[in-house]
Amino acid sequence: MRVLVATEETQGDRADDYTWATPGELVMFGVICATDLRGTGRGCGCGRAFAGLHSERxxxxxxxAEWPSxxxxxxLAFRDSLARGGWLDFGGTEEEVxxxxxxxxxxxxxxxxxxxxGTVIGTDRGRQYVRQPAAAR
Structure with a gap:
């Protein structure tokens, strides 16, 4: 199965790039603040981010990446990360969680x-785009 993992490839190609996640760790899409959702260009940058499951960065x-698990x-990895971040503490039933x-x-x-x-992607407020195509085999 294919998943998304943090990478440093293409980091720095854009002036507004940043990375604090651990290369190779699973990532998910994070919560986007209201300022970034408005797209005024004055947000914190969370609308362009993936969230590392282990590092929480x-x-x-x-x-x-092809994931062997x-x-x-x-x-389980997603549940653990979301639980550590407090995202599952909303009082829902086990089924809702x-x-x-x-x-x-x-x-x-x-x-x-x-x-x-092998494809490197970016995200912008819920829309993904290719930053670097996968290398030819």
Whole structure:
């Protein structure tokens, strides 16, 4: 299965790039603040970020990667990260909590499935774009 992982490839190609995530860690799409959603250009940059599951740090670049683990392992990694961040403490039932986790996982898997492994992508307020195509084999 293809997932998105943090990468330093293409970092610095854009003046507004940043990376604090650990290269190779799973990433997800983060929450976007209201200022970034408005697109005024004066936001914090969260609208261009992927969130690292382990480091809990952000990056503007992610790479599509073949992931050797099972879907259950990916769901568990997302659940752990979301729980550590307090995102699952909304008083929902176990089914509702599970649905939040699965939605976050599926969002990443659906995007990763659009591109060949090795493709470096960026994101901008929910729209993804290719920063570097996968190398030819």
């Amino acid at each position: 952000a990056t503007t670049t992610a790479q599509v 099972s879907l259950d392992d990916v769901v 599970h649905a939040v986790v699965v939605e976050a996982v599926m969002e990443v898997l659906l995007v990763a499935d659009r591109y060949p492994a």
